[in-house]
Amino acid sequence: MRSIMLAATALLAITATAAAGEEKPLAYEKPQIPEDHESLIASDDPQLAANKRLVYDMYRIVLQAGLADRAHEYIAVDYVQHNPNAAQGLDGLIDYVRSTRPERPIKDKLELPLIHLMAEGDYVTTAFVRPEKDAEGRTYYATWFDLYRIEDGKIAEHWDPMLKSDPKIDPNDRQI
Structure with a gap:
């Protein structure tokens, strides 16, 4: 009984401390954000490294630099889009990019805070830190995940957590 009371007292103290802010x-x-993106792209499997490079460069050139006219270099014509706010196909992605971001110079590296780049089979997942504001205006950090399916050397399908009720965004505005 004494150990239960001690545990309950400790739990209350922890709760009170957290509640007090x-x-x-x-x-x-x-x-912590990795600076060395090349190590994130690297893989002992040349196909996985190629798939990660494809996604990384597409993000860097099409999504970060806003160069929608280069999307065909990375995206399949019959691209399947699971983001409910973007239309299907290569043309749908091009329209989405043009409507959400300006063209910018191409950088050698992604400027968004990339945490991890994972590849398995025909799939590549990116994970980015996203600064957000809470109700009090304080910055907190969430994580954004994108999943891409590669087919015949192009991105054939994409998933992300975007909701229909979310506004279209330029994620490049979410840098740390």
Whole structure:
């Protein structure tokens, strides 16, 4: 019984400390972002490395630089889009890019805070840190995931957590 009372007392103390604002949730701490993107792209499997490079360069050139006219270099004509706010096919992606971001110079590296780039089989997943604001205006850090399916050397399909109720965004505005 004594151990249960001690555990309950400790739990109450932890809860009271958190409620008093003394303990900041991890989401409010700026995360560590890898600087070496080439190591994220690298793989012992040449096909996985090629798939990661395809996604990385598409993101860098089409989505970051806003060069919609180059999308055909990376995206299949019959591209399947699971983001409910973008139309299907290569033309749908081109229209989405043109409607959400200006053209910018191409950078050698992604400027969005890339945490990880994973490849398995024909799939590549990106994970980015996204700074957001809470109700009090404080910055916290969420994570955005995109999943791409590669077919015949092009991106054939895409998933992300975007909801129909979400406004179209330029993720390049979400840098740390």
